[in-house]
Amino acid sequence: MENEFTTEIYYDDDADVSTLNDTVAVLGYGSQGHAHAQNLHDSGVDVVVGLHEGSSSRDAAESDGLTVKTPADAVAKASYVSVLVPDTVQPTVYENAIEPNLEAGDTLQFAHGLNIHYNQIQPSEDINVTMVAPKSPGHLVRRNYNNDEGTPGLLAIYQDMTGEATDEALAYAKAIGCTRAGVIETTFQEEVESDLFGEQAVLCGGVTALIKAGYETLVDNGYSPEMAYFECLNEMKLIVDLIYEDGLNGMWDSVSYTAEYGGMTRGDDIIDEKVRENMEETLEEIQNGEFAREWILENQAGRPSYNQLRKAEKNHEIEEVGEQLRDLFSWAEEE
Ligand code: NAD
Ligand code: MG
Ligand code: MG
Ligand code: MG
Ligand code: MG
Secondary structure, three states, X not given: OOOOOOOOEEXXXXXOHHHOOOOEEEXXXXXHHHHHHHHHHHOOOOEEEEOOOOOOHHHHHHHOOOEEEOHHHHHHHOOEEEEOOOOOOHHHHHHHHHHHHXXXXXXXXXXXXXXXXXXXOOXXXXXXXXXXXXXXXXXXXXXXXXXXXXXXEEEEEEEOOOOOHHHHHHHHHHHOOHHHHOEEEEOHXXXXXXXXXXXXXXXXXXXXXXXXXXXXXXXXXXXXXXXXXXXXXXXXXXXXXXXXXXXXXXXXXXXXXXXXXHHHHHHHHHOOHXXXXXXXXXXXXXXXXXXHHHHHHHHHOOOHHHHHHHHHHHOOHHHHHHHHHHHHOOHHHHO
């Protein structure tokens, strides 16, 4: 297939849902699980949802018209297993419910490559290991499907034991609506490392740190918390929306000449060489496994640092100011 991108992109015509001609087990019924299971079912695939006996999601899955079994029984019945329980519990579920019930030639599929890439799950060589990862939260995967729209996704093949791993993963991607929008081929390594880097350096970590640093700089210099909140947090969404819709230059075209000149001359002073070096270090810790080791140990210890960090973020002044202002401007939510 020819395209202008460096990677392969698959669409509906590249996939055939009937390739999935045996039961698919969807383990977990959270954000991704409920969307995959229902979309697969509506696409004519035989689905069984795997949830443990006490799970509060059982009722939801059953009232959505799906068959529910224990994870172990679901894996035993299926030959295609989609692992959509939280990443932190996947190794335990794999050990207890999945591995003992897998047969040679089965497929183990993920929506994120973390546990495979960092060897927290070490699958035997006689199965396929694949990834189909929608680039969107589950409720949108479901809503888009119902609206005859697609959700862009990623596809990766870690092990192809049967020679059919790609065709089956494409069939799955089509059945959940991803090939309607386009599915980009990647590797487990690339998906995991770029995902972790993006969320740490730019999206979740970078953006919140930038907002807080800007807010604190204004407030420390005597500006009012309300003004600082609007300038450094509230307007972030407006700018990001413009960038999302029309690219960086679409945003530059929409702001004032003063904002454009000031932003272009001062942006690189703020995100300077030191920040680039910090980013290189963050990427290195992802690549050499240091971050993954830290997070695994943190979980084993009951998440002491995580809980402390969460508390500190809840108590940040910008959160109090924001709560009050968002209440005052609650009409904005109704739009
Ligand atoms: P989630 O937390 O929304 O749902 C997980 C579900 O797993 C729960 O609803 C529950 O039904 C079940 N579960 C929880 N603990 C369990 C246990 N101990 N045993 C059995 N079942 C259990 O998870 P999610 O966000 O849908 O993530 C699932 C996978 O999808 C992850 O690998 C994640 O990285 C990936 N992913 C998520 C998103 C997203 O936007 N949420 C996007 C792309 C990929
Ligand atoms: Mg089976
Ligand atoms: Mg991501
Ligand atoms: Mg992530
Ligand atoms: Mg302004």
